[in-house]
Amino acid sequence: MMSSSVVGFDVGSVTSYIGAAKGGGVEIIANEVSDRCTPSCVAFNGASRFLGSAAEQQMVTNIANTVTSFSRLIGKMGNDPIVKIEREFAFYQIVCGCDGRAAIQVQINGNSVVLLPEQVLAMHLHKLAEIAEANLGTKIVDVVLSAPSYFTDRERRALLDASRIAGLNCMRIVSETTAIGIAYGLTKKDLPSVDQPPRNVAFVSLGNSSLQIAVISFNAGKMKVVSAACDPCLGGRDFDMCIFNHVAKEIEEKYNLKVLHNKKASLRLLKSCERLKKVMSTNSTKIPINVECLMDDTDISSSMNREFFESLCVPLLVRIKATMEKALAQSNLKPGELHSVELVGGGTRIPAVKKLVKDVFGMDGSTTLNADEAVARGCALQAAICSPAFKVREFSIVDACPYSISLHWKPTDELLESVNDDGAGELAKGTTTEVFKHLANFPSSKQLKFYRKGDFTLTACYSNPESLHIANPSIGTFKITNVVPTPPDSLCQVRIKARVNSNGIFTISNAVIMDRVEKEVDVPAEDSKAETTASAVTAQTKMDAVSEASVVNEPPKPPAAAVAPTTDTGAEQLPAKQKKVVLRPRDIPVEATTSHLSHEQLLEFTDFQAKLNQHDKIERERLHLKNALEAYVYEMRDKLETCLLQHTTVAERDSFKELLNETEDWIYGEGEDAKKSVISNRLDTLKQTGDRFCIRFSEFESRPLAIRALSNACENIQRVVESYSSGDSNYDHLCKEDMTKVENALRAKQQYLQTFLETVGKLQPTSDPSVFSADLYNAKNELDRICNPIISRPKPAPPPPPPAAASTENCGTKNEETNKGHVDDTTPNSSAKSATDLPNDCKEPKAPAAGEDMDVD
Template structure:
């Protein structure tokens, strides 16, 4: 058996494995250390990862990207409308959730986002198995911290379909923090002041910042803040809009009217952006961009920063929010660790450094840190590895409340309670106690729908408690329900039982003086509901 960590990215996916007394990132079939997060369909076969990337431009309408960001969504969600700008296949509704309509094996097919992710994960599983020459089962996969219950369950379902045992869904920044902390031998002891580190992760599509406290053998996430629409692709879009106008005026072509031309320019501006991260200026050239017209231009780094100014002006917001939620000041932060490809943009690094007033650190590999942390987490959870003890305490990002039917016997009863507050430690278990004479239902939902990404339904689940009846004295039955926010960040009502008072006569042993007497002892007895 093997231990695998997966950083499921919007653009690329990285696979790390625990072996050789450490963690290695493995390469795919073309020796790349990351695999494009793409699924494509053709008249004779489907294409996954690198295979989908090679035919992307020639098969745009049947290639699906942004898999992770479609998970658990509905077509009416405004976030999905934004994703259509980055997904060339047609997005449609399939059984109440978003999916894609493609041409496969000569006919039109519709696949849900969960099915598409499962297809892609089957490729990741095969890549890992080929490299390790072992069957792959146990995995830990990373997700953005802003994912809700339904989004996390979509990934759990996709993993199961792909034949993978998902031990934990771990938040991206938490995985980075684990990879950072588990190898450190100089962490403060329990009696000392904790080391506080800000982890700033800016990837292809989103931006998150976590404030994490480290002590010997443990990490505690104090706060996490994010911007769901801030990443490398947003910089690319600003550049594409700029060159679309320039090419319309200079070459009389409208690249936005031709999807293939648009994809060629997107690929070119992505390279241009990377060159400008290390150079003051750079050219852009696209051969046969559209109508057999070759296009070229030139851009300076200052021009890039000016084009992306609306984006850069938002860069400080998640940092401020994370500090405010942690109830800390800039001076309380001991180090700032940056990960994610977009943190290579010089203007972004300057903004983050100015905000904290400290030198930035790049201890972790910016592209592979999350996958490595996920692999460490998998090794900790897997019985086949011995790993240094390291506890991971994450937090609840959205408050969860339970509502229930009012009992006719308790007219002034409250019918709702926020059980998991924002900032509570996760995983976490709470016991709910009810006094009832008849069966009842309760619902779990997010207490503050305005915090959820897009316009997601705050409803999480509905639970029925059966077998409840008044006792022999027509008194209330005490019902206890165990609600758990598990390792994945998903909510379950794991157990229900009722407490029954049983009268027992128990003799007291003879004493040297006095008579034998008895007393009544009321013992609670747990009976499954």
């Protein structure tokens, strides 16, 4: 069962967003610096690791050990074309790691360490979980992760591995365009009903490094991805590079500076070009660009307007237009059949991109969704759908496979044409078959049948390798084992179920052998035996699996009425027994070999991650203690010249100042990398002296108030004792024993106060106090505890007054006469007379007659 708090992580190449279902909606969680987006950045400096905003601050000063865009490398091999492109953008070193995987080389504590992108992503996911936990106040375990829609099986499995290393349970991997569709569909209450034509919406997402476009149809309570197209290597950073390359060439001609040969200068100039692009998106005039001390203490300046910028980006705009047209063509829809086009991602703010949207789709792009947070919101809603702790209205989600998938196997000598097939599932012939077509719906399953005499292996791969952004189209191999036919040396039917699950991952979910066995079954009477047997065999061969119990345990049909046995030849006969061949399923194991990290690798990386997390915790505590030591030095140095001046001698001040100065020099020198225990000892040493001075000052300030508090309490109780002794009526209800206890307690505290005053009178401002204000407050509290319950005891209530006399003399006399003349209650005349003779004001009120209303106050 999932935890009560579930979150969605949108991990982009530059920034990440955290969405949480909360308070009937979705909240985007801010990080420790109150920023709603957290940089996707991990930095290593010495033995320390920095994540998020702290890592981003080191990008310029620690450029070689600051890793960004690691999500672009996850699940990739070192020879993939997309990795070659990433090397052009990365300022850190990308190498080939274990098994030929793309990896990242950094320096940790002076040692060269090679990390897989899965490990770096796990560090970032752990940071996002910490941010969510700090905001939600609960442990985060269950998450939903976003993935670009073009991610292959290998990359999606790598996401699951990264979440396992981070100690998280990834409940679902959602394509980014699908997450955007969820954020759109679940918030729209005006969608057409199921029996009406769907609302078709195109979503254009241009992020920092990729372009993704999808057409999704919506009805009330469901959505279906109709088409999807993408360009994995086209994003906002490519527009930045257009400006960067132009300005770098201009700088080389104008200032004779080769910016491309200096990583730090290139990073600073690239940041300035990104800001220039954003400003040109809202201004058509010429915009200046200035960078101080870019290289060799040289300040550079340039300028650019939007028209010239768009001329530089013509090749990029052509690729964007082609991707839009591809998505529209795959949907088999005309522009007029689209309801709207939603723009998502920072790159869609470029005016030239907006113009392309209108040219291709025939309408202006809508911005009803938050361009930066839409994916995170969709992931959070998907997390709420998966969680039993949230009640979300029913919403069906059908995604589309971005690539077609095929199965391959080695040819066999069996003649499948001679097999008497039962027609259930697809008969696998030849050596290959396409299991899932391009844009096929998922999650979905497909059943295939093989006739084999022994074990065999299936290889899954993508049907069109040229459509991939990676070099290896293989998905994995699946060995079907324990294939033992019954009877031996015969062909047995093996049914395998191929599935693309809700994470977009292909697998052979199970395999069964359909054994043919003979069983005795009951059959009807002779006149209908042939017809019934034929229909039973036909139905049996069309079933996926028939259990033994379903045939044997079925009782014979009883006759319509009980008839006595007879020897008549036309009487009904008992059912007969007959042998029949039935199919009985038998599960067999499937050994899968995929791109997942091995169990040993996961344990190794998880252990490494735990050690880094523990080191980060100790380092945070060390830095916190170091900051506390530094703050104490500055605080005490200031107090020695102000409030502690009259409470310390000249010799004490000089000695303590020298110790403070020595500690300050140590902090910025040898103490820079000192251990936590050493810093703690330094702080304790300072406090042994500094706190003693502070106690002198605090006692000097608080002592008069404490003396006054105890003195006032004694005076108040003394007045009560004197009033009691003088016979004051307010205290005459108090007993003598209790007042004796009050007098004794008062006398003891007065004596204690007198002793305290005598001791304090001998103290100098520079002397350490031997008695403390807290003792006075304790004495006051003890006095109040003993005396207050006695002196505040209320007087007892006065006795009740005697009962009042009769209201009138006549009434009393008449009652007396009536009592004398009373004979018996059962005598109606006498009782009636007594009631009649009473005056009106002395008569008892009559009960109301039946049906008469009573007045109720």
